[in-house]
Amino acid sequence: MVLISCKNCHKIYEKENYKEFTCNRCNHKVTKRVPNSFQISFALLICAMLLYIPAMIYPMMEITQLGVNVQSTILEGVISFLEMKSYFIAIVIFTASVVIPLIKLVGLFVIFISLKINIKMENKTKIIMYKFIEAIGKWSMIDIYVVAILSSIVQLDEIFNIKGGLAATSFGLMVILTMIAANKFDTRIIWDGK
Ligand SMILES: [Zn+2]
Known part of the structure; x- marks a missing residue:
């Protein structure tokens, strides 16, 4: 039995x-065990890691004001909030858009790699890390919400217009792929090794 x-x-x-x-x-x-769970999760994670790069270096928002086009990346956005002395918003955006996705990507990567090569880490630690990554998943879309809300409110074409940039697409895809990677991963594999 x-x-x-x-x-x-x-x-x-x-x-x-x-x-x-x-x-x-x-x-x-x-x-x-979920069939091919490790391979699928790992492949999705690699895609998500690659998408993190355009999400950081390309503009998140395109603001057109009186025909003048201004683009800003996530980090430029954070810096301009700091310059406006909106420290709270700056910290929230920096945490949600830069730090949390990075923690998730690196955390999953460490868990996955530890299944293939010998890393001194308790299985219980891996499970705690995984649960934490799953729990913070839904908090990393704040930037997309901000861009989506702003661009739906402000649409006056050439006078004042806000649009999501290339980074918004990459960022959204990255968050979704990370979530599927975490969701597809069969945590029971962790206990198979030892
Ligand atoms: Zn059931």
């Missing part, structure tokens, strides 16, 4: 063996 839990709704089943079956509570396919 083996015990196996549904990864979606956490219902526990007592089964003869680890053969696949469908959860009778949520219709989720219950497997011993």
